[in-house]
Structure formats: C-alpha cells, structure tokens
Amino acid sequence: MSLLNALRPGGRHGVPTSESRDPIGLVVAGLNRLAQSDVLDRVGLRKQAEQAVFTVTRTGFRSVTTASRTFARAGSAGRPGSRVPSSPRTGVFDLTPTEDEQMLVDLVSEYAAEVLRPSASEADEACEAPEPVLKAGLEIGLPVLGVPEVLGGISEERSAMAGALVAEALAHGDMGLAVAALAPGSVATALGLWGTEAQQQTYLPSFTDGDVPAAALALTEPTVLFDVLSPATTAVRQADGGYRLDGLKSAVVRGAQAELFVVGAELDGSPCLFLVESSTSGLTIESDPAMGVRAASLTRLHLDGVTVPAEALLGEADGSTYTECVRLSRIAWCALAVGTSQAVLDYVTPYVKGREAFGEPIAHRQSVAFMVANIAIELQAMRLLTYKAAGHVAAGKDAARSTALARKACADKGMQIGLDGVQLLGGHGFVKEHPVERWYRDLRAVGVMEGSVMI
C-alpha cells in the first residue's frame, strides 16, 4: 500500500489526489528522480548545489520564536482598561476628512511616497521590510494612532476613520510594507479597545515609549474554506485558570521578529483572542511567503501545548470581541486595497497616454480608455464603501453589513483593477521593471486575509 502511495502523483506539487500515472508517466517520474539525485553531483556531472541558506523567502523553514522582552506586569486584571468614546454622530452626509485626519493623511502620504514606494521592490524580493523604513513609520506615530491619549497614544475618540485613511495612504506606497508598518499598531489598537487595565499597563508602554516591539494579529489559518469565525485553534481552560492553546495560524506578519501575538482560538465554542508573548514555550514560527504582501514577512505560527495565564484572554469570551476584531481587520484590508488600486490608476494613466501603437497613444482607443474609466469608477465605489464601514465603526454603530459589502467589493473589484492594470501595460505589466505586477499580487490578498492588521 505504501509503495502504491509512493507511486501515486497526487497530493504533492499541486497535483490533485485523483490523478494516476500511466507507464510513460512512471518512466518520466523515474527520470526526474534521477535528475534530482545527488548521484549526478557526486560523479561531478553537475555543480555542487549551493548550501541551502535560510531566508524567509524559502517556504517551510521553521525556527523558534524570538525571545520577547520582559513586559513588566502592572495594573489590575480585574479592572477594565481606559476606553475612548465613539466619535460624534453628526447625521450629515459628508466626505470631508476632519482637519486632524487630513494632516495625518498628508504626513503618511509623504512617508508612503518617499520611503515606502522606493523600498517596495527590494522589500518584496527580500520578503523583509528594511529596519529604517519601519523605524520611520514608528517615528510618524503609526503604532499609537489607535491608542487612547491617557495611555500615551494620540486618540481622543474612536479613530477608525483615521485608521482607514492611513492604511489607504500607506498602501498607495506599498501594500506589503504598509502591512508590516501597521501590524504593531494594530495590536496596540486592540489593547486600547479591549484590554483590561492590567493588559494595557503591561503592554502599551512598550508601544508608546519608542522601542516598539514587532507584534502580530494572528487570526488566519491555513485551511481550505477557512471560516475565521470557527478557528480550528483551540483554547482549553486549565486547572490554574489559565489556557492551553493548540493550533496553527498563518499570515502572521513578521512572526519571526514579533514579541507579542494576538492569537484567535476557540474557547468553549466561541472564538476568542489571546495575548501570547513570543517567549512562551510551545511556539514555533515557520516562514510562509506568499504570492504578494511579501514585504510583511508572512509566517505561520505553530502553537503546541502553549500555556498562557488567565489574564491572557483579551476582551470578551463570548465571541463578540473576536467578531469585532474580524470586522476591523477586514475594513483595514479594504483600505489597503483602495490605496493600492489608486496606485494602479495613477500608474496606468500616464502610461497609456505615453505608450503609442498604430501611430497614436493607446489611450486614444476606447477599449483602453474604458478600462481606465472602469478602474476609476470601481475604485471610487470601493473607497466610499470602505469609508462608510469605517464611519460606522467610529460612530459606534453596527458595522457588520457595511463591512461585508466593502470587503466583497474590495476583494472583487480590487483584484479586477490589479488584473486590468497589468493588462493595460501588456508585456511591461508582466515584468518587474514596473510595479504593476506586484500590485496585482498584493491585491489578491484582499478577501483572503483575516487579521494581520486592523483599524
């Protein structure tokens, strides 16, 4: 039986399990084995393969998580943390950002244009966000955007709209770097929204004092038809009141550097969030580079008998906090899609006006011009849907439906924009000389990713 299995091609290399080999296939498979065998190398028929060196670009490399700093325990676990109020409900239809939001967007746009965009290609290649880039992001205050003022942050009221605008502006520079830069702030925002006094006072000082730890929101799991509301990762209550966590998370941003994870796991039938420090034993990190968003150094996080104290539970145990977190994350991904889609539009516009075919700019042809028009139309619809959902969150209204509609539009139309962007550049769209192929890969993330970032 095991021999038979070994002869079957399915289940590996992207081959469906239903495939079988005929005699020719068996011969070809044998030749392939030989070609791969180091016998060839030993007899000097092929150059010695380079020693495989670990880089995060290689799938499946496993290592332990980084040692976290000692987060000094403070505050009372029994007391609720500080909260910011919802933003006021004006009841007036308005598309104008507040002055503060506009200032923030201007600042972040400059960072996106002058720091993120020039580093994007290399970071994508290296699957790593350069330290100076992330540092500059810290300097402009990305991690404390959603943190209450009383806890050292800058938010006086719920800053979901600012969060969405910032994510959009960052992704106009580069989505992968935007995700890397936003991840710690997302964890800080979560602490601000749901943390107890103890959780806020233990962790938030690290995010507000300058030496900001890498941190990640780990909700996604590598399963087909993954339903984020029913994670396979489990949390089991222990005799001492703590929890034992087991499972596998994916799309964990900069997992190898992260010192603090917010992990989604099911507890007594409800999905919950848990704060897990990277030094906790039982954690393993595995590189997991993907189609796009590569600068965010995506990883898998293995949780094998990880025990955390009772105070690790973040927010409610009834699934409400978790569901809210999922929505906030989806809106963030929508905003990222809007920013990257705008980058596509801004790039193809001069391109189609400059590129000539049949004696005139291709922009003069309706089939080309209409594609650009549709990018502009769908992009603006995506933007308005995203702002509407973010506005609901900021005002403390139910955002379930508006979030779902924004996500659907941004996943579908965002991908279409990526696709059309490459198409409009033709062969130039397919090569790395132009950034459009990267945006194409990045835009597929929307609708797939859960967690990682939130507003």
Place this chain on the structure above:
Amino acid sequence: MINLDEPKKFRPLVSQAHQVAMNMLRPVSRTYDKGEHEYPRELDMLASMIDGLSESGAAEGAGANGVGRGDDAKAKERSQASGTKNGANLASVLSIAEMCWGDVGLLLSMPRQGLGNSAIASVANDEQLERFAGVWAGMAITEPGTGSDSANIRTTARLDGDEYVIDGEKIYVTAGDRADHIVVWASLDRDLGRAAIKSFVVPKGTPGMRVDRLEHKLGIKASDTATIIFEGCRVPAANLLGSPEVDSKQGFAGAMATFDNTRPLVAAMAVGCARASLDLTRDLLAQAGVEVDYDRPAQNQSAAAARLLEMEADWEGAYLLTLQAAWMADNKVPNSLEASMAKAKAGRVGSAVTLGCVELAGSIGYSETELLEKWGRDSKILDIFEGTQQIQQLIVARRVLGLTSAQLR
C-alpha cells in the same frame, strides 16, 4: 467629518416618499405596465400632494425643479458654519430613489417633475424661472438619426424678428404627450457646430408642434414616450434658455450642464429600481431558508446567499456614488466626473441586480405574478437615456486621462 449614512434631516422626507411608493405606486404598478399609454389618473392627486409638500418646505427642495441651483452665498455661508451642506440635490436623489423603488415609469410620469423641469432649473435665467414655474416639461433631444452624439442634431431654430422658428423631428421624448411644455434642443446654425446648440421651451398647443405617435416599449410602460414633430414652430425669443450667444469657447457647456444635474437623478432611479428587486429577493430567499451571514465568508455560504451579497455590495457602491455626486452639487463642487461615474455604475448595476434577482427567484421571478420581471425590463432604459453606459465611460475616461473629445472619440 466623513459620514456616508443617509442625512438625518431627510429621514422624514425619505420615509414619506417610501410610503407613497408603497401605498400609491406599487398597487397600480402592474396596471399601467399592462395598460401602456393609459393615463395614470392617480398621479394627479399625488402631484398635488407633492406640490403642497414643496410649498410647505417639507420636500427639502427635492424634485426635478430643485437640482443644481441654489443661492451660492447662502450655501457658502452654511458650509462655513457646519462644514458641509446637505441640500436639494441630495434630497432629490434620495426621494427619487425611493419613488423608483415604487415604480420608475410612474415616477417619470409625475406631473411637473419632468427632465425638462431639471433643464429649466439648471440653465434658465431668473425671469424664465419665474415664467416657467409650475409647468410640466418634457425633454426633447434625441432624433431619428442622432442619439448619443447630441452635438449632431439636425433640428434648427431660426431667428425671425423676436421669434425662433423651429423645424425638426424629435423622438423618445419622455412624458412628451402628457407634459404641457417641451424643452427642445435645436441648432441656431448647423455650420457652427455644438456651440450653436441651444434649448428652447415650447408650450403645448404652439402651432407647428405636434405629437406624432407614442412608442411601445420593453419597460417603463407607464411613461409615455413620444415622437414630436416641429414644422415652422414659432416661440418667443425669450424662450431660449440661457444665453443666445454662440460662444465657441464655451461651446456645448451650457446645454451639457443640464446633464451634470440630471445624471445623478437617473442614477438614483436605477438605484431605487434595483433596491426593489433586492428587497423582494432577500425576502423570498429568507422564506426559502437562505439568509446572508455578513460575518461569514461568502464562499462558506450557499451560492444564493453569496450572489445576494455580491449584488448588495455592487448596489451599495452605485448608491454611494450617486449620493456623492449629489452632495458635491449641493456644495457647489464641480461634479461632471462624479455624475458620470454614478450614472455608469448605477446603470449597469441596475441591470445586473434586477436580472440577477429574476434568476435567483427562478420562474417566480420570470412570471408576471411578481414584479421582478418588470423591474428587469424597467431597469434597462436607465443604462441608456441621459447618456448611455458607453457615453458615461467616455466622459469618465476623458476626465481621468485628461484627453479632449478630439483625442478620445
């Protein structure tokens, strides 16, 4: 401060329109779909009610006459005080969407709410505004040989003393039979191109203008669509809307300004009609045990639920683009681009949603026992009149790419 929810102050207006749509339009919706060209008598009562509401101020300036204009100084003052204005344009798109949730054809037949009224409201001078107050004006642009390229119309207006003499044939005039006035586009001099095209208000009964015939149509059958012949039709020179100067620099802009104001209205019609389909289909699916869970991934739900979610998302995009265009008009921000974006998106979403709902509801959707099939027919015209899908894309493309009509044809 960004907020995309329906303005709070228009809630009474919208719920009023909703009640009218539900209790007055829907009960006779099928009747006038069947009885094409019959006059919907119920509308006279309704029109009086709407006039009453307008006078009392409860209509918030909504309707065909309220779009596009407004006291600039007042708008500016208000926007400085509270940052932004929610005015007659937003009120109009919201109430029109609501009425079209009831019935598009009947909305188009509403006395004194014709597209010609919007044209008057958009380009008339103060004297004309006063003189034409309270009229019901249809809009006559299209000709047998000229649709989207309205700069190419053959109808002429020749100045003779203090009168213009109009000659030509106009087709597809919405409410052309029932309206008491027609706003007709004609050229002062066909050699001078688009700049010479002006619009004229012609009262019904003017010698030389006659309704030739009514069309039999795919949808919006409650609305009369007329062919109107002009033969030596004389109107006072003062009935020319806007400036009589042929200014080649300003060109077509005067006449086209109407469209910036009417396109969001037509987008609102598509949005309203599509919502009727969505609301009913959501209900029918729920009765069949299918409900959308907005938090679960679409692909983990039934195909019907996933489809409904997709249509809702598409619809919401069209709705928000429409509100955006109207909001910009309320705040005196040029909105040509956004008006065309709204019209393009709402036009195609109107068709996609109404036809998708017929499919989801199966033969119930296809049968005349329900109104889904009717909405599937009514919606199509909304992607055609006031500028087809393709014309909207052309306008958006030219604006986004910064190309002239000579470069991108």
